[in-house]
Every structure is written in structure tokens, then in C-alpha cells.
Amino acid sequence: MAFDYVVVGGGTAGCVLASRLSQDPDVQVLLLEAGGATRPAAMADPMRWTFLVGTEVDWAYETVPQPGAGGAICSWPRGKVLGGSSSINAVMHTRGHRDSYDAWADAGATGWDYPTMLPFLKRIERAVDAPDSRYRGMNGPMIVAQGEVAHPLWEGAVEAAVEVGHPGATDLNNGLEEGVGWSEYNVVDGVRQSAADAYLVPGLERPNLAVVTGAQARRLLLDGGRCSGVEYTKDGELRTASAERQVVLAAGAIGSPQLLLLSGIGPAAQLREAGVDVAADLAGVGEGLHDHPMTTVGYRTTRPVRAAAFVRKPHVRLRSDPADPIDLHLIFSDSPAPSTGTPGAGDGYAMRVALMTPFSRGSVRLNPADPEGAPLIDPNYLAEERDVERMVVGVRRAREVGEAKAFSPWRDRELLPGPDVRDAAACREYVRRSVTTYFHPVGTCRIGVDDGAVVDPELRVRGVEGLRVADASVMPMIVSANTNATTLAIAERAAVLMTGNP
Ligand SMILES: Cc1cc2nc3c(=O)[nH]c(=O)nc-3n(C[C@H](O)[C@H](O)[C@H](O)COP(=O)(O)OP(=O)(O)OC[C@H]3O[C@@H](n4cnc5c(N)ncnc54)[C@H](O)[C@@H]3O)c2cc1C
Structure with missing residues (x-):
């Protein structure tokens, strides 16, 4: 036709x-x-x-093994x-x-x-x-x-971000501001x-x-x-x-x-x-x-935080280096471990830490053994060391927020990366071990x-x-x-x- x-x-x-x-x-x-x-x-x-x-309703792709992530295969x-x-x-x-x-x-x-x-x-x-x-x-x-629904934990998250120096933005979607502001969603009457x-x-x-x-x-x-x-x-x-x-x-x-x-x-x-x-x-x-590579900084809480309704949450846009464009994003989650779920993670809050301007580049290629099947997807995560370094800064900045006084009524202890991951080498290793997709291939x-x-x-x-x-x-x-x-x-x-x- x-x-x-x-x-x-x-x-x-x-x-x-x-x-x-x-x-x-x-x-x-x-x-x-x-x-x-x-x-x-x-x-x-x-x-x-x-x-x-x-x-x-999902193509359920997987990446090829990622050398920058210890050979991990990521679900896409x-x-x-x-x-x-x-x-x-x-x-x-x-x-x-x-x-x-x-x-x-x-x-x-x-x-x-x-x-x-x-x-x-x-x-x-x-x-x-x-x-x-x-x-x-x-x-x-x-x-x-x-x-539509506010939650005291997330009101506290805004306070925590401001407490450690992030400017309070009036509208992070106007293309001009950075700092902490409320996220916006494509949700109508909860749908x-x-x-x-x-x-x-x-x-x-x-x-x-x-x-x-x-x-x-x-x-x-x-x-x-x-x-x-x-x-x-x-x-x-x-x-x-x-x-x-x-x-x-x-x-x-x-x-x-x-x-x-x-x-x-x-x-x-x-x-x-x-x-x-x-x-x-x-x-x-x-x-x-x-894609935006992403890791998690998460905390157990002393009490349940998950709401029954869809609640508003803030996010933070920041720079790993004040001289460079915005390159880091912190989004708040009521799951202390990665969003696809970690059994036994318990109650908590987390920041997903994403690198917004990765330098690493990969490819989508035909699989010569089956050209019409799923292609070979290689985001080549963290191939560039400078991507790792900036994510390590992101982990540090997320920890500042996560450990702020405004969270103390809720915080029990850090779950991820965890108390053993403190120096730069351990943080680099954590970033490589934990990196996952932010679901944004381009x-x-x-x-x-x-x-x-x-x-x-x-x-x-x-x-x-x-x-x-x-x-x-x-x-x-x-x-x-x-x-x-x-x-x-x-x-x-x-x-x-x-x-x-x-
Ligand atoms: C789990 C997940 C969470 C995300 N969360 C967010 C978020 O919160 N906010 C945000 O801004 N972005 C988010 N994104 C990313 C965002 O949704 C995408 O960037 C955006 O939808 C891409 O749009 P697109 O039109 O390029 O591709 P898609 O929306 O993926 O559309 C491609 C379409 O083409 C169809 N198609 C593919 N091949 C063929 C073919 N050969 N013949 C016919 N049809 C075909 C597919 O079935 C699909 O319907 C998320 C993505 C995922 C997967």
C-alpha cells in the first residue's frame, strides 16, 4: 500500500x-x-x-561484556x-x-x-x-x-542538598539553573x-x-x-x-x-x-x-520510608569541576540499592549518581552470526578514565548530601558503597563494579x-x-x-x- x-x-x-x-x-x-x-x-x-x-513490552536487550565494568553484562x-x-x-x-x-x-x-x-x-x-x-x-x-504528594523524607533531601552547598533552584527544567529542585513527571492523576x-x-x-x-x-x-x-x-x-x-x-x-x-x-x-x-x-x-553511566550511594533508614502514593522527589544537577559544564546528576530513590531491586536491602534512601557527559563511546553492530537478531550493543562504559574520576567525585558529593544533618532523623547507616569504600582507589573500584545503565542510549x-x-x-x-x-x-x-x-x-x-x- x-x-x-x-x-x-x-x-x-x-x-x-x-x-x-x-x-x-x-x-x-x-x-x-x-x-x-x-x-x-x-x-x-x-x-x-x-x-x-x-x-x-521490553526488547530485553543485553550489552556485550563491559571491560570497564569488570566484564559485566548489563541489562538494557x-x-x-x-x-x-x-x-x-x-x-x-x-x-x-x-x-x-x-x-x-x-x-x-x-x-x-x-x-x-x-x-x-x-x-x-x-x-x-x-x-x-x-x-x-x-x-x-x-x-x-x-x-502531587509531599513526603517529609524528600523535603529533608532538599534541605540536605542546600545544607552542603547546592543552590536551591526555582526550575531545573528552564535550561539555565543548577543545584537542587523538584523533579517533574509525566503523570496525570497518578497515571x-x-x-x-x-x-x-x-x-x-x-x-x-x-x-x-x-x-x-x-x-x-x-x-x-x-x-x-x-x-x-x-x-x-x-x-x-x-x-x-x-x-x-x-x-x-x-x-x-x-x-x-x-x-x-x-x-x-x-x-x-x-x-x-x-x-x-x-x-x-x-x-x-x-549512555549515562550510573552508580548508587544508599543508606538504610531507622524506619520505613516507602510511600503508598506517587510522591514528589528532588534531584540535583552539579559540576564535578566548577570550571566545566554540568556533568553530574543525583536522583533520589526510596530504595537504598539499585532500582531493579536487591533482595534484603531493607528500608532506605539512595542517590543514583549519573555522569551526564561521558566521553566513552561504543557501538551498535550487527551480530554476524544472526544479523536480524539482537545486535551487539557495546556502550563501552568507563573506557575513559576521566569518566571514572568524575563518577568518583559524584560518589563523594552524594555522600555529602546523604550524610547531611537534615537526613539524621532518618539515617541509620550507609549501605552503598559501604564503610570499607573510602579512599580514591576503593571508590574507583566501586564505580566500576556497580556501574549500570541510566536507560538513556543515544x-x-x-x-x-x-x-x-x-x-x-x-x-x-x-x-x-x-x-x-x-x-x-x-x-x-x-x-x-x-x-x-x-x-x-x-x-x-x-x-x-x-x-x-x-
Ligand atoms: C526503563 C527505562 C526508564 C527510563 N526512564 C526515563 C525517565 O524517567 N525519563 C526520561 O526522560 N527518559 C527515560 N528513559 C529514556 C527515554 O524513555 C528514551 O530516551 C526515549 O523513550 C527514547 O525515545 P525513542 O523514540 O528514541 O525510542 P523508543 O521510545 O524506544 O521507541 C522506539 C520504538 O521503535 C520500535 N521499533 C524498534 N525497532 C523496530 C522495527 N524494526 N520495526 C518497527 N518498530 C520498531 C520499538 O518497539 C519502540 O516502540 C527511560 C528508558 C527506559 C527503557
């Missing part, structure tokens, strides 16, 4: 694209999503996101359902500091600086608690709010709001929008140097969809490069090794993978103008007509924030670039 636009992947970005492109009743839009439309009950409850990991969940990872994520709505976007432009992503991105970051959101509409959107589809809920569902009745779930794209159809459509499987049957105008990949930081590689667009040597005919030798496809189809770039600053795949990528994979460098909001904004901007309608 012929469409004007075929969008591959109905995740965070794909839902925005399908919605915005189909606003024009004269164009026919097809959205292909490998996962299903039905959602387990736990998906609605923002407190139960960890219960979704490893279920049928990714949403496989309408809404994609926004349907299984931890619902934090966090925008990057302006430095993040300005750094994109400086690296060759012309036109992706903060002033250009700000209208798109505003367009996505209805920020009900935000103080200043110059920086925050008030009319967008995603409702953004601080948790998760995914990109599918906010963008896709309201447009599902449109006669010019077709959404096919259980439809896994297998390869792109290339006609000379032009992408003319997509081959996909549905109910075990191979089907094709053609695109008169364009195909846009929104299959995420793993799915988009894998589909390009399976279609012969990527590094020629890797394609040949996997038995794929080379259509366009594009060195950067799948390269440049990075960079595998990065925007740029150099030979390693995959898409140009208008998101067009270099060397192929009629094909764009618009999802988390295009970020040249990861932002100093959780990645969902920025991915929504990338897709909003992509829709404008594609249609020419502001």
Missing part, C-alpha cells in the same frame, strides 16, 4: 511524528510498531515501571509497545541545561542550539507547576507536573502519560493515519539512491509499504541503526562480514553509542556534517534520498538530563523540517 510518509517505530519520537504529520488531512501516514497496542496494568502505574522490565530494557520506552520508563520529565544543546551546534549539528530548541522543548509540554512561560510550555500535549497517550491516541480516529502494531520493519526498500518504502513482517507474513514522500526512522538508538545496517547503509566492512549487500558506505551508522545516528555523521542537520540520512532519522539516536552528545523530553523535542522539530509548517 502507498503512503506519503512511513514512520518506523511507534515510540517516543514515532508517536510525535505520526501525530504531527497526520495533522494535514491531505497526506497519508503509516506508523509501523513492532510491539503491541495492549498494555499490561503495571504500565499505567508510574511506581511499577521496574515490573515491566523483561516482560513482553527498551520499550516494545506503542509509546516505546516512554511506556516503560520512570516518567521523569527533564530537559537538558542549555549547554547541552549549544554543544550540539558547536559539534556540527548546525541549528540545534538552545535558542533553536527552546520553542520545541516548550511545544511538547503543559508544565502546570512551572513559574516562567518564557522558558516553559503551557499548552503542549505532555502534562508535566511535580508529584503514566506516555507519548502514545499524549500524542497518538488523540489522533487515532484520523482517516489519514494508519497504525499497524506487531509490524517489525526488516529492511528499507532502496530504489537507486532513494528510499521508497519499508519491508516488514506482520503475523508471520512479509509485507511492503511504499512512501511517496519519505520514510522516517524512529526505532530508537538501537532499532534505527540496526535497520539501516540491515538495509545496507553503514560501514561497508561490517556489512560484508554480516553478509549484507552495501547500498551506502556510511561509516558512522551504529557508532558513537553512549548517538548511533548522530547529526553532523563530518564523515562520521549519519544524518545532516535536517535529519536526512547522508547519501540516501527520501530517508530521515528522528529519535534519540541522532543526539550528537547526550544531554545533561533524562532523554525523553529531548527526544520529543527532536521529533517535533523533525516534523517541521519535513513539512515546512512551523
Whole structure:
């Protein structure tokens, strides 16, 4: 069947694209999503996101062994359902500091600086608690709010952070501030709001929008140097969809490069090794993978802290070196050990300590033994020693907060890293032993103008007509924030670039 636009992947970005492109009743839009439309009950409850990991709505990827993490294999969940990872994520709505976007432009992503991105970051959101509409959107589809219920432990956490010198921010999402502030969430009346809920569902009745779930794209159809459509499987049957105008990949930081590689667009040597005919030798496809590496500083408490309701919590943005941009993030948790659960950890509070500007880079490559199966995912965590050093600073700064007087009514003792981990060498070893994902892979189809770039600053795949990528994979460098909001904004901007309608 012929469409004007075929969008591959109905995740965070794909839902925005399908919605915005189909606003024009004269164009026919097809959205292909490998996962299903039905959602387990736990998906609605923002407190139960960890219960979704490893279920049928998760691709349940794993990394290759990580030398920087003592050879560990990390679990890498990714949403496989309408809404994609926004349907299984931890619902934090966090925008990057302006430095993040300005750094994109400086690296060759012309036109992706903060002033250009700000209208798109505003367009996505209805920020009900935000103080200043110059920086925050008030009319967008995603409702953004601080948790409705306060908890004395987290009021104490704000005090603790201020006590040890972090400035109290009025709005950590305005792109300008640092220090401690309240997190914002995509939660409405206690229920998760995914990109599918906010963008896709309201447009599902449109006669010019077709959404096919259980439809896994297998390869792109290339006609000379032009992408003319997509081959996909549905109910075990191979089907094709053609695109008169364009195909846009929104299959995420793993799915988009894998589909390009399976279609012969990527590094020629890797394609040949996997038995794929080379259509366009594009060195950067799948390269440049990075994520925020994360560790935990956790404390047992003298009494239970876990609330029955979804409570608001603060987070802290800071710099490991005052001369450098923001590079560390502390998010508070009511589980003293890693969020995927450590049996017997007991009651407590923790800070997840994440490095927001890692220098280490890895890759997503086809598995030559099974190119259509799960790709070889290598975030190459902590390959750069300077990443370890900054995480050690993060552990120290988290300990300052965790040991502050404001926490003393609650604190029993430090659980992680633990009393034996004190000097720099022990902290480095702890960081390597405990590093895990913050669930934010990016960079595998990065925007740029150099030979390693995959898409140009208008998101067009270099060397192929009629094909764009618009999802988390295009970020040249990861932002100093959780990645969902920025991915929504990338897709909003992509829709404008594609249609020419502001
Ligand atoms: C467990 C978890 C917790 C997270 N917590 C947060 C958080 O609290 N805040 C935050 O900001 N970010 C968070 N993130 C990250 C955030 O959700 C992602 O950055 C964002 O969703 C990425 O959007 P995307 O459109 O690039 O990819 P996705 O949303 O992953 O969408 C990709 C879609 O493409 C589909 N797809 C893939 N391959 C194919 C194919 N071949 N054919 C058809 N369809 C395909 C997938 O099934 C998926 O639906 C979290 C992520 C996870 C996994």
C-alpha cells in the first residue's frame, strides 16, 4: 500500500511524528510498531515501571561484556509497545541545561542550539507547576507536573542538598539553573502519560493515519539512491509499504541503526562480514553509542520510608569541576540499592549518581552470526578514565548530601558503597563494579556534517534520498538530563523540517 510518509517505530519520537504529520488531512501516514497496542496494568502505574522490565513490552536487550565494568553484562530494557520506552520508563520529565544543546551546534549539528530548541522543548509540554512561560510550555500535549504528594523524607533531601552547598533552584527544567529542585513527571492523576497517550491516541480516529502494531520493519526498500518504502513482517507474513514522500526512522538508538545496517547503509566492512549487500558506505551508522553511566550511594533508614502514593522527589544537577559544564546528576530513590531491586536491602534512601557527559563511546553492530537478531550493543562504559574520576567525585558529593544533618532523623547507616569504600582507589573500584545503565542510549545516528555523521542537520540520512532519522539516536552528545523530553523535542522539530509548517 502507498503512503506519503512511513514512520518506523511507534515510540517516543514515532508517536510525535505520526501525530504531527497526520495533522494535514491531505497526506497519508503509516506508523509501523513492532510491539503491541495492549498494555499490561503495571504500565499505567508510574511506581511499577521496574515490573515491566523483561516482560513482553521490553526488547530485553543485553550489552556485550563491559571491560570497564569488570566484564559485566548489563541489562538494557527498551520499550516494545506503542509509546516505546516512554511506556516503560520512570516518567521523569527533564530537559537538558542549555549547554547541552549549544554543544550540539558547536559539534556540527548546525541549528540545534538552545535558542533553536527552546520553542520545541516548550511545544511538547503543559508544565502546570512551572513559574516562567518564557522558558516553559503551557499548552503542549505532555502534562508535566511535580508529584502531587509531599513526603517529609524528600523535603529533608532538599534541605540536605542546600545544607552542603547546592543552590536551591526555582526550575531545573528552564535550561539555565543548577543545584537542587523538584523533579517533574509525566503523570496525570497518578497515571503514566506516555507519548502514545499524549500524542497518538488523540489522533487515532484520523482517516489519514494508519497504525499497524506487531509490524517489525526488516529492511528499507532502496530504489537507486532513494528510499521508497519499508519491508516488514506482520503475523508471520512479509509485507511492503511504499512512501511517496519519505520514510522516517524512529526505532530508537538501537532499532534505527540496526535497520539501516540491515538495509545496507553503514560501514561497508561490517556489512560484508554480516553478509549484507552495501547500498551506502556510511561509516558512522551504529557508532558513537553512549549512555549515562550510573552508580548508587544508599543508606538504610531507622524506619520505613516507602510511600503508598506517587510522591514528589528532588534531584540535583552539579559540576564535578566548577570550571566545566554540568556533568553530574543525583536522583533520589526510596530504595537504598539499585532500582531493579536487591533482595534484603531493607528500608532506605539512595542517590543514583549519573555522569551526564561521558566521553566513552561504543557501538551498535550487527551480530554476524544472526544479523536480524539482537545486535551487539557495546556502550563501552568507563573506557575513559576521566569518566571514572568524575563518577568518583559524584560518589563523594552524594555522600555529602546523604550524610547531611537534615537526613539524621532518618539515617541509620550507609549501605552503598559501604564503610570499607573510602579512599580514591576503593571508590574507583566501586564505580566500576556497580556501574549500570541510566536507560538513556543515544548517538548511533548522530547529526553532523563530518564523515562520521549519519544524518545532516535536517535529519536526512547522508547519501540516501527520501530517508530521515528522528529519535534519540541522532543526539550528537547526550544531554545533561533524562532523554525523553529531548527526544520529543527532536521529533517535533523533525516534523517541521519535513513539512515546512512551523
Ligand atoms: C526503563 C527505562 C526508564 C527510563 N526512564 C526515563 C525517565 O524517567 N525519563 C526520561 O526522560 N527518559 C527515560 N528513559 C529514556 C527515554 O524513555 C528514551 O530516551 C526515549 O523513550 C527514547 O525515545 P525513542 O523514540 O528514541 O525510542 P523508543 O521510545 O524506544 O521507541 C522506539 C520504538 O521503535 C520500535 N521499533 C524498534 N525497532 C523496530 C522495527 N524494526 N520495526 C518497527 N518498530 C520498531 C520499538 O518497539 C519502540 O516502540 C527511560 C528508558 C527506559 C527503557
